[in-house]
Amino acid sequence: MPPPHVLAFRGQDRAERRPSTRAAGWTHFAFTSLASLAAVVFAASRVERVRLLEALVVPGTFLFANLVEYLVHRGPMHRRKKLLPILYERHTLRHHRFFTREAMACESAADFPIVLFPPVMILVVLGGVALPVALLLFAVATPNTGWLFVATAMAYFLTYEWLHFAYHLPERSFLAQSRLVRALRRRHALHHDLGRMAHENFNITFPICDWLFGTLGQQRNDDRDG
Ligand SMILES: [Zn+2]
Ligand SMILES: [Zn+2]
Structure with missing residues (x-):
């Protein structure tokens, strides 16, 4: 059962949200x-006879996306900036108050919008990041590199959304059962500790940049299992 202050915040948020069903x-x-999958499938379907050098765009994009995930989460999502204060408001002031370490799970599907990015974010990622970089790659490299970038970037975005979604489902749910998801979920639950959220475990997916930048939060002896 979530603590009273979390229950109170959830009740207020649901009452103000339209529709909250x-x-x-x-x-x-x-x-x-579906929108992310459609973008991945369309971009992948444009790729023809990939050369080895072109295929390197896939791991390169994966690492680049891991860095972006880390920097945006550590930066504007946890520190209020003049540019895009909405990121801080939606994440620190809302997501982290709706879900705390001891109350990580959605109570029903009506709570999913507090976990997922707003739908418009797909357009922002596609139009603001994937397409400009793809156009640059079309111009300076090959069409294959551009399409591989779009496919990998959108696949990464969807992986972020699905994993974060799985962490905030009830522990007994099917998606939260695998060993990998349980291990990643424990890391994210530590990040939902209000005393730690601005300091540790900023990668939502794979903790590569947390490891690289020394912000990997570990379970401590006085911790309960998250
Ligand atoms: Zn979360
Ligand atoms: Zn956070």
Whole structure:
């Protein structure tokens, strides 16, 4: 059972949110999944006869996305900036108050929008990041490199959304059962400790940059299992 201050915040948030229904939660999840998958499949379908050097765009994009995930989460999502204060408000003031370390799970599908990015974010990632970089790659490299960048970037975005979603499902749910998801979920639960959230475990997916920059938060002796 979530603590009283979390229950109170959740009640207020649900009352102010329109619509705050299970159907709206599932629609949001379906839109994020299908729109991202459509972008991945379309971009991948444009790739023809990849050369080895072109294929290196895939691991390169993966590492670049891991760095972006880390920097945006450590920066504007946890430190209020003049540019895009909405990131701090949605993440630190809302997501981290709705879900705390001892209350990580959604109570119903109506809570999914507090985990997922707003649907418009897909357009921001596609139009603001994936397409400009792809156009640059079309111009200075080859079409294959551009399409591989779009496919990998959108696949990474969806991986972020699905993993974060799995961490905030009830522990008994099917998606939260695998060993990998349980291990990553424990890391994210440590990040949901209010005393630690601004200091540790900024990677939501794979903790590569946390390891690289020395912000990997570990379970301590006085910790309960998250
Ligand atoms: Zn979270
Ligand atoms: Zn956070």
